[in-house]
Amino acid sequence: MVVFAAQGDARRSMALLWRAPAPEAARPGPKPALTVDEIVDAAVAIADEDGMAALSMRAVGQRLGRTGMALYTYVPSKSELVDLMYDRVHAELAGGYPVADGWRPAATAWAGDLLAFYQRHPWLLSVSQVRPVLGPHEYAVVETVSAILRGTGLPARLVLRVVGTLFHFVRGAAQTVAESRLAPGATGVSDEDWWRERSALMAEVAPDFADRYPTVVALGREDTFTVADDEPYLETQARETFRVGLGVILDGVEAAVRAG
Amino acid sequence: MVVFAAQGDARRSMALLWRAPAPEAARPGPKPALTVDEIVDAAVAIADEDGMAALSMRAVGQRLGRTGMALYTYVPSKSELVDLMYDRVHAELAGGYPVADGWRPAATAWAGDLLAFYQRHPWLLSVSQVRPVLGPHEYAVVETVSAILRGTGLPARLVLRVVGTLFHFVRGAAQTVAESRLAPGATGVSDEDWWRERSALMAEVAPDFADRYPTVVALGREDTFTVADDEPYLETQARETFRVGLGVILDGVEAAVRAG
DNA sequence: GATGATACTTTACGTCGTAAGGAGACGTCA
DNA sequence: TGACGTCTCCTTACGACGTAAAGTATCATC
Numbered sequence: 001m002v003v004f005a006a007q008g009d010a011r012r013s014m015a016l017l018w019r020a021p022a023p024e025a026a027r028p029g030p031k032p033a034l035t036v037d038e039i040v041d042a043a044v045a046i047a048d049e050d051g052m053a054a055l056s057m058r059a060v061g062q063r064l065g066r067t068g069m070a071l072y073t074y075v076p077s078k079s080e081l082v083d084l085m086y087d088r089v090h091a092e093l094a095g096g097y098p099v100a101d102g103w104r105p106a107a108t109a110w111a112g113d114l115l116a117f118y119q120r121h122p123w124l125l126s127v128s129q130v131r132p133v134l135g136p137h138e139y140a141v142v143e144t145v146s147a148i149l150r151g152t153g154l155p156a157r158l159v160l161r162v163v164g165t166l167f168h169f170v171r172g173a174a175q176t177v178a179e180s181r182l183a184p185g186a187t188g189v190s191d192e193d194w195w196r197e198r199s200a201l202m203a204e205v206a207p208d209f210a211d212r213y214p215t216v217v218a219l220g221r222e223d224t225f226t227v228a229d230d231e232p233y234l235e236t237q238a239r240e241t242f243r244v245g246l247g248v249i250l251d252g253v254e255a256a257v258r259a260g
Numbered sequence: 261m262v263v264f265a266a267q268g269d270a271r272r273s274m275a276l277l278w279r280a281p282a283p284e285a286a287r288p289g290p291k292p293a294l295t296v297d298e299i300v301d302a303a304v305a306i307a308d309e310d311g312m313a314a315l316s317m318r319a320v321g322q323r324l325g326r327t328g329m330a331l332y333t334y335v336p337s338k339s340e341l342v343d344l345m346y347d348r349v350h351a352e353l354a355g356g357y358p359v360a361d362g363w364r365p366a367a368t369a370w371a372g373d374l375l376a377f378y379q380r381h382p383w384l385l386s387v388s389q390v391r392p393v394l395g396p397h398e399y400a401v402v403e404t405v406s407a408i409l410r411g412t413g414l415p416a417r418l419v420l421r422v423v424g425t426l427f428h429f430v431r432g433a434a435q436t437v438a439e440s441r442l443a444p445g446a447t448g449v450s451d452e453d454w455w456r457e458r459s460a461l462m463a464e465v466a467p468d469f470a471d472r473y474p475t476v477v478a479l480g481r482e483d484t485f486t487v488a489d490d491e492p493y494l495e496t497q498a499r500e501t502f503r504v505g506l507g508v509i510l511d512g513v514e515a516a517v518r519a520g
Numbered sequence: 521g522a523t524g525a526t527a528c529t530t531t532a533c534g535t536c537g538t539a540a541g542g543a544g545a546c547g548t549c550a
Numbered sequence: 551t552g553a554c555g556t557c558t559c560c561t562t563a564c565g566a567c568g569t570a571a572a573g574t575a576t577c578a579t580c
Contacts, residue, residue: 011461018465028547029557056536069538070559078537128386136466139473146475156482158504165505168432169425176424201271205278206396213399215406222416244418245425252512288578289526316567329569330528338568522580529574536567543560550553 013080017087017135034064036074040084047085047123055082055123082127087135089121095144103151104250110145111170111246118174125175152257162253169249173242180234191232273340277347277395294324296334300344307345307383315342315383342387347395349381355404363411364510370405371430371506378434385435412517422513429509433502440494451492 014020016036042063047055057078058068075081093113097106118124134142145166149159202209210217227236274280276296302323307315317338318328335341353373357366378384394402405426409419462469470477487496 010457011465014461014465020465026547027557028545028555030545030559032558034558057538058536067560068536069561072538073558126388136472139476143473143476146479150475150479155484156479157485160479160483161501161504162508164433164436164498164501165429165508168436168505169428172428172432173424176428197270201274205271205274205280212396213403215410216399216403219406219410219416219420223420224415225417238424241421241424244421245428248422248425248512248516249509250512251515252508252510255511255515256508286578287526288524288576290528290576292527294527317569318567326527327529328567329530332569333527523578524580525576525578527574527576529572531570531572533570534568537565539562539564541560541562544558546555546557548554548556550551 009076012076013083013133016075016080017083017133019136032073034066034070034074036084038064039071039074040081040088043081044085044089044121048121052123052126057081083133083135086124086127087137089117089124090135090137090141092120093117093137093141093144095140095147097144097148099148099151103148104254106148106151107145107166107250107253108246110148111166111242114141114170115174115177115242118171119177122174122178125171125178149253152253154253154256158256165249169245170242173238173245176241177235177238180232180238191234195233269336272336273343273393276335276340277343277393279396292333294326294330294334296344298324299331299334300341300348303341304345304349304381308381312383312386317341343393343395346384346387347397349377349384350395350397350401352380353377353397353401353404355400355407357404357408359408359411363408364514366408366411367405367426367510367513368506370408371426371502374401374430375434375437375502378431379437382434382438385431385438409513412513414513414516418516425509429505430502433498433505436501437495437498440492440498451494455493 039060043055043060046059046063056068057071060081061068061070064070071081075084097110099106142163145163146159149162149166152159152162154162206212225237225240227233299320303315303320306319306323316328317331320341321328321330324330331341335344357370359366402423405423406419409422409426412419412422414422466472485497485500487493
């Protein structure tokens with residue numbers, strides 16, 4: 001019984017996500033004044049502007065001139081709405097990266113676009129990834145990067161794994177960039193001041209830092225990478241990790257290609 | 261003014277996280293019957309057992325025979341408590357991987373341990389990573405992997421980036437493993453049944469799947485990786501992505517080492 | 521023994537997701 | 551034409567949540 005209920009729910013969710021054609025028979029009752037798309041758009045707008053914490057059913061309803069409860073005619077629950085939001089924004093990501101110059105430039109461009117995408121919609125990063133439902137637009141993104149990496153000529157088994165690896169990496173990097181933007185921003189102080197205050201607190205609270213974490217301290221001292229004064233320190237570091245890390249991963253892929 | 265308040269909060273948070281010695285003067289009033297550690301332990305137990313959704317101040321209080329409000333004498337807010345939980349569990353991760361056999365086996369072992377750790381505490385993956393505060397135990401993990409990768413002889417700049425890359429990757433892979441465990445588990449059906457039902461629904465709701473995602477379909481057909489009948493399909497796939505992806509990344513690091 | 525700080529409780533406020541039960545709009549069939 | 555059934559959307563309500571405010575009991579100090 002529970003299983004059947006779950007199955008029914010799964011069918012409903014999938015139909016919504018994949019926009020199965022609605023049964024278009026003439027039906028009694030008032031015409032729906034909203035559409036699922038309008039609701040999802042409003043919800044995305046709220047999340048983009050004020051973050052996931054501001055996303056409530058009542059807030060979405062209000063933005064559309066309705067009560068929160070009105071949405072339940074269109075969407076079975078908030079978590080389904082989030083699933084729809086999640087897939088919806090993935091439609092922004094274009095496909096068709098030119099393969100003429102080889103797979104590596106295409107893969108690099110794709111990863112960069114994905115990073116930028118996550119920054120346009122940082123709430124995506126706080127949507128629990130523990131969510132096995134893939135929607136059509138997220139699938140399209142998988143298709144795009146799969147097509148690019150097929151150009152490596154690697155066996156399918158490896159291509160699939162590399163696709164997963166790239167997703168993990170870009171999402172993780174995007175989280176670090178997002179967090180680096182949040183850190184000073186939250187208190188409204190400059191990046192420099194935040195950093196100085198944080199260091200001072202650290203020294204005060206953990207005076208034995210250098211003894212406990214010798215490698216971290218040594219690496220920090222040896223690191224020759226410098227950030228220009230007018231650039232945000234943490235974010236520049238995070239972007240650099242993205243650039244270099246992507247290079248390392250693609251080097252690994254190239255090694256596999258050469259190994260045949 | 262706001263800035264000062266924020267600074268005060270930051271100091272309080274840091275002191276808690278880093279366990280700055282409490283002012284041990286004899287104080288009036290009843291002796292505290294709880295400790296911050298007990299509270300954090302109780303909270304971790306709840307999150308481990310029933311997930312992050314079950315973690316409420318009242319629930320933690322109840323587990324300790326108190327009301328939810330009692331916790332506020334020890335911890336300024338729930339989000340601080342989560343920070344403490346986050347750092348606390350990282351104490352489980354050991355350091356001291358043998359470097360005798362070279363950095364690669366050590367790095368592989370470290371990544372595997374981190375993956376297993378995330379599976380012991382899957383709620384870690386739903387703690388928003390947008391949280392720039394590092395605690396002592398998370399720092400210790402960074403120290404460990406930094407020390408391992410220092411063995412590559414790469415310049416500090418690169419080592420630091422590779423550390424970030426590995427973290428991103430392992431965390432992402434752990435999320436996929438966790439989600440693969442959740443998928444069939446939620447409905448209580450077997451992995452096989454879940455998979456079959458899902459495929460049937462997919463075919464029903466997206467009959468043009470093969471046309472829309474030709475590369476994905478082709479790769480799936482070509483993939484020779486097989487999962488034994490008694491193994492969970494999705495989870496085995498996810499673990500394979502971890503294994504292969506980690507190999508690719510470390511190949512990339514090796515390429516950098518060889519390039520000098 | 522009065523004073524005041526502290527640990528903890530009870531109560532309360534505003535939020536949330538959403539169940540329940542209308543009210544009015546509309547297609548269908550008598 | 552009108553009754554009926556179905557639909558959208560509303561109001562109300564419930565039980566959760568984080569936590570502010572205020573009260574009570576406990577202790578060290580003067």
